[in-house]
Amino acid sequence: MSSSTSSSDSATPSRDARRWRRFAWTFALALAVLLAGLTGGLVLLDPYDTGRFTLLSARGVAEGPPWQVNASRARDQRFDSVVVGNSRMQMLEPERLDRLTGRRFVNLSVLRSGPLEEQPVFETFLRHHRAPRAAVIGVDELWCRPQQKRGSQFPYWLYSASNQEYLHGLVRYQAVEQMMRRLSALYGGAEMARPDGYWDYTTVYLGKTGAQAKQDAMKSSASRPVDTDNPDRVFPAMTILGDMLAALPASTQTVLAWPPTHINFQPQPHSLAEAVLNQCKAQIRDIASRHPNVTFLDWGGDRPVNRDPANFHDEIHFRKNLAGQFADAIGAVLAAKLTR
Numbered sequence: 607m608s609s610s611t612s613s614s615d616s617a618t619p620s621r622d623a624r625r626w627r628r629f630a631w632t633f634a635l636a637l638a639v640l641l642a643g644l645t646g647g648l649v650l651l652d653p654y655d656t657g658r659f660t661l662l663s664a665r666g667v668a669e670g671p672p673w674q675v676n677a678s679r680a681r682d683q684r685f686d687s688v689v690v691g692n693s694r695m696q697m698l699e700p701e702r703l704d705r706l707t708g709r710r711f712v713n714l715s716v717l718r719s720g721p722l723e724e725q726p727v728f729e730t731f732l733r734h735h736r737a738p739r740a741a742v743i744g745v746d747e748l749w750c751r752p753q754q755k756r757g758s759q760f761p762y763w764l765y766s767a768s769n770q771e772y773l774h775g776l777v778r779y780q781a782v783e784q785m786m787r788r789l790s791a792l793y794g795g796a797e798m799a800r801p802d803g804y805w806d807y808t809t810v811y812l813g814k815t816g817a818q819a820k821q822d823a824m825k826s827s828a829s830r831p832v833d834t835d836n837p838d839r840v841f842p843a844m845t846i847l848g849d850m851l852a853a854l855p856a857s858t859q860t861v862l863a864w865p866p867t868h869i870n871f872q873p874q875p876h877s878l879a880e881a882v883l884n885q886c887k888a889q890i891r892d893i894a895s896r897h898p899n900v901t902f903l904d905w906g907g908d909r910p911v912n913r914d915p916a917n918f919h920d921e922i923h924f925r926k927n928l929a930g931q932f933a934d935a936i937g938a939v940l941a942a943k944l945t946r
Contacts, residue, residue, distance in 0.1 A: 648782070653784035656677050668798065669800075671717065683735075685710045686735065688742070689711060691719075692718065693715065694923060697926060703936065706941055713804055713805075740858065741861075742860070744863055745863065748843075751843065811923065824870055824915035824921065831872075833879055844889050859943045861903050862890060862893075862902045866928060868915065887904060899943065911928055
């Protein structure tokens with residue numbers, strides 16, 4: 607009796623262990639199949655419309671932030687020319703540039719971006735447009751920093767030329783959400799993103815808390831910057847700019863466009879800050895001079911439009927009326943190049 611009971615008790619843990627092992631293997635296999643299916647679905651349904659590996663012939667994505675939508679816009683063959691930059695360039699209207707130049711522009715500006723983000727977006731456009739007719743590259747104080755650091759939110763993997771890096775970055779919950787939004791936009795009637803990338807953010811700025819305070823501050827004679835974070839006058843982003851221009855064919859007409867900023871944002875005359883900024887601009891101008899079809903257009907500095915607060919939402923973001931004037935100046939440069 608004692609021997610039988612002992613044998614039965616020892617067999618029970620053994621059977622339980624086998625059951626748990628089978629459950630663990632089954633769960634792991636199911637999880638692997640689910641993950642493989644999810645990954646395959648993401649790859650084939652192409653949430654960001656990159657054109658890699660997809661089975662979908664439909665084009666376009668749902669409305670969303672520029673970093674998310676521009677991977678689709680960058681490969682759109684309806685466009686032969688491009689604008690890249692940060693939020694300061696976002697207000698340049700492609701249709702206005704089209705009328706002025708006879709090109710077809712797409713605006714691939716990305717909010718809160720700098721040279722390290724704008725370069726991969728630009729390169730993505732070039733992978734799909736080997737010989738663009740025109741390019742407008744926004745340059746500003748961010749290009750004059752002593753160090754360039756990657757942003758924490760920008761999806762570098764989405765614009766990578768490496769399929770391996772792209773696939774590694776694609777497997778994430780945000781991509782699943784984007785896949786559902788894209789399917790909803792393509793087949794469910796949700797709003798599609800504007801193909802040419804134009805975004806008039808006037809209503810966003812006017813609705814911000816403190817908008818009036820910023821207007822009042824620009825109306826005052828506030829002290830202008832005198833110090834700099836770059837006393838050694840090193841500009842590593844100039845290498846990035848040189849690489850971007852080197853990637854363009856000689857036939858591409860290019861404008862390096864320095865956008866307008868309110869006078870209160872600009873350095874005090876004869877200060878160290880002004881000297882550093884002028885040296886940075888001199889380097890941009892020198893890089894442009896090495897390419898026959900590249901022009902540096904500087905709309906910074908002390909000019910009447912930069913002293914009028916009515917032209918700005920804040921010290922660095924200009925309103926639609928000034929955006930139109932800036933676009934006209936860019937268009938005039940490109941149109942003049944056409945007639946040479």
